[in-house]
Amino acid sequence: GGEKASIDNLWRYGGFFATGWNGLILSLAVIMFSFGGLELIGITAAEARDPEKSIPKAVNQVVYRILLFYIGSLVVLLALYPWVEVKSNSSPFVMIFHNLDSNVVASALNFVILVASLSVYNSGVYSNSRMLFGLSVQGNAPKFLTRVSRRGVPINSLMLSGAITSLVVLINYLLPQKAFGLLMALVVATLLLNWIMICLAHLRFRAAMRRQGRETQFKALLYPFGNYLCIAFLGMILLLMCTMDDMRLSAILLPVWIVFLFVAFKTLRRK
Known part of the structure; x- marks a missing residue:
């Protein structure tokens, strides 16, 4: 392990x-899966005590954490272990500790991954419950x-x-070999839809504020060009999904x- 570790890797x-x-380029759709949930910052604004300060701070911290945990961890990983020897069917971080004869640390890392997964589940349930509540208040849900x-x-x-998210356990039981791939494709497709709608809603929101003579307290970088750039990028990811066997069905649906x-x-609006 020690002989392989080098920044030259x-x-x-x-x-x-x-x-x-x-x-x-083909991995961009999978990469999008890892960034799912960033939009939750906007949902928490409704329950934040001081959103004018806490939300911009949270947004900036996301950038720093991406640089540290995504980019930084990959740099360390590739420096410790040549990428040509990384196996696709196991965690590269766990592989490193196993090769260093540190099974205790490898097991601890598996535990950290499990806790992180539970944290993601908690965030998903939180955001979904708030969105259902908001839809119900608007008359668009029971x-x-x-x-x-x-x-x-x-x-x-x-x-x-x-209860709905618990169905994932049933899917994993019925399709143990395909469950993760199917769910990942579904998540990526819904993320693309969510982010495109967020970009469009932001354009409409800012236009409405401008007509009312109001100034926003949250300045968006490169607005409105940034919105159109994001929509174009997300559209490209959707086209890429159409070329991938594992994700084509989600893109088509x-x-x-x-x-x-x-x-x-439209039906609810008429009623």
Whole structure:
């Protein structure tokens, strides 16, 4: 292990992009899966005590954490272990500690990964319950979802979110070999839809504020060009998904889902 560890591993085996740009481009859809959940910062603004200060601080911390935990960890990983020897069916971090004869640390890392997964699940249930509550208040979801506890927690929305997400366990039981790939493709497709809608909603929101003569307290970088750039990038990811066997179905069904939501929205508006 010690002989392999070197900063030269970053460029020794064919340099950067040793297999060409094609691999990087095709992996963008999978990379998007890792960044899912960043939009939760906006959802928490409604319950933040001082959103004018806490939200910008949280947004800036996301950038620092990406540099530290995503970019920084990959630099350390590739410096410790040549990328040509990393196996796709196991965690590269766990492999490093196993090769260093540190099974205790490897087991501890597996535990950290499990805790991180539970944290992601907690964030997902939190955001979904708040969105269901908001839809119910607007009249776009059943009224029983508006019930809150003494602490203001939307208890019915929370329980329904937990019950629905528990179906993942059943999917994993029925399709143990394909469950993760199917769910990842579904998550990426819904992330693309969410982020595109966020970009469009932000454009409409800023235009409405401008007509009312109001100034926003949160300055968006490169607005409005940044919004169109994000939409174009997300559209490119969607096209890439259409070329991938594991993700093609989710990409094809996404327009069908959009049409279903549009029809449901129009039906509710008429009522």
